């Protein structure tokens with residue numbers, strides 16, 4: 164049994180001013196963590212105890228479908244060169260040299276290492292499928308670490324990798340992970356949602372994220388309350404209402420109009436008395452193309468055109484043109500590619516490349532512009548716009564694709580669903596991903612199939628952020644006084660608070676009760692500190708323990724008080740019944756979680 168008087172639980176009245184999100188504030192105030200540097204944290208007793216419980220659940224469930232490995236965190240450059248990611252990971256990768264000058268990195272993920280093991284060891288289809296996992300420290304040189312454990316440079320991941328002989332096998336490995344992840348998050352007491360996610364840039368075919376809705380999250384999810392559709396904003400789509408087209412003026416061909424000072428969409432719409440949906444917006448980027456086979460990286464001009472009331476989704480754009488990253492075009496580059504100033508850019512008269520990221524300009528048109536007519540756009544000339552502009556007739560493009568973000572209240576994309584989309588913030592706790600052949604092919608992993616023919620195994624990769632589970636749980640259940648963790652991941656299930664330790668009878672009752680709770684299989688913390696009762700109650704409310712039993716004045720009459728932290732309610736219970744009652748509540752909580 165653990166006694167608070169002997170433990171190191173450094174609670175704080177106030178959180179540092181830079182702690183903004185609830186989980187960051189409360190992890191510090193409750194003495195779970197302490198910051199060591201930007202995005203790196205010490206995990207103290209309570210924090211580590213909770214993380215160990217999370218790891219225990221993850222391991223127990225993963226062991227049902229996979230085999231646990233433990234790979235190094237420090238990795239040789241050569242394997243990353245084979246996959247192309249030594250360059251591809253850019254500044255996100257921590258790199259170092261050993262005493263002989265050899266390049267090494269700190270692992271952010273382990274596709275390369277697992278694939279190398281498969282390549283070196285697997286020979287026959289009879290050895291497939293394989294699913295290998297590990298629970299291990301990862302490193303990532305985040306540009307802007309913040310929000311406590313939400314965006315860090317060192318963290319703990321469960322990552323697993325599947326190797327199958329064919330697509331049907333991969334589907335099965337993916338579905339196994341989907342089911343196991345749902346069990347893990349349910350057991351951890353999280354209210355999560357599984358969403359479709361972007362899979363483009365990594366060359367995979369199916370990608371699903373597990374998210375917990377919270378304002379502390381940095382991901383946006385679009386979902387439909389009517390049918391349950393849910394997708395990351397990088398992937399989400401919607402059905403647009405038809406637009407009422409403008410009547411053509413004059414001969415119906417593009418006409419130059421003097422629009423002094425009308426650089427913003429709203430000004431243009433007001434000037435022409437049109438809806439922004441009839442204006443063509445231009446967003447100009449420079450896109451980085453990674454050099455292959457000895458070529459250097461290079462920046463290329465990209466013009467994205469979309470409806471005036473829509474926003475570019477840069478992840479979608481990066482995916483369709485195959486860029487490594489985007490930045491905004493500068494004034495001199497605008498002059499070079501458009502021969503015009505910001506605010507008056509348009510597609511008419513632009514020369515564009517036939518293929519994305521060629522030598523000239525890549526013009527990408529959002530699908531919502533296809534089939535439209537009589538629109539307004541910039542004339543690539545200061546203070547001038549064009550009207551009567553019809554896509555396809557008056558300008559063409561390198562490629563058309565959906566590059567817009569969906570907006571709240573747009574129509575659900577599912578056939579026959581009349582629901583409207585809602586957009587909310589969320590934090591990602593897990594991700595499952597059909598990788599395909601990217602690594603097995605580039606790194607030359609092969610096995611012989613049943614006809615003795617060499618085939619390439621198909622892979623999946625799957626991750627769970629261990630600290631993310633803790634932070635998401637805090638974000639979903641906190642109040643002014645602290646937070647409440649679900650019993651399975653709380654550092655302790657129940658704290659027994661002796662209100663006055665100087666009272667020997669009270670003390671004996673508390674000790675006996677803690678013993679009984681422990682004997683019943685509950686994880687107990689005995690608050691035997693020589694402190695005022697109020698201080699102890701405050702600390703207990705702060706540190707995330709779901710149940711508290713106060714052993715106070717009524718104990719002499721055989722009564723204790725049971726406080727439920729989640730609801731902040733308390734009841735008087737007979738001393739000889741309280742152990743069974745706490746046990747029952749913990750079990751009911753788990754049943755409720757697994758049935759919802």
Ligand SMILES: [Zn+2]
Nearest residue numbers: 387390575580
């Ligand atoms: Zn729907």
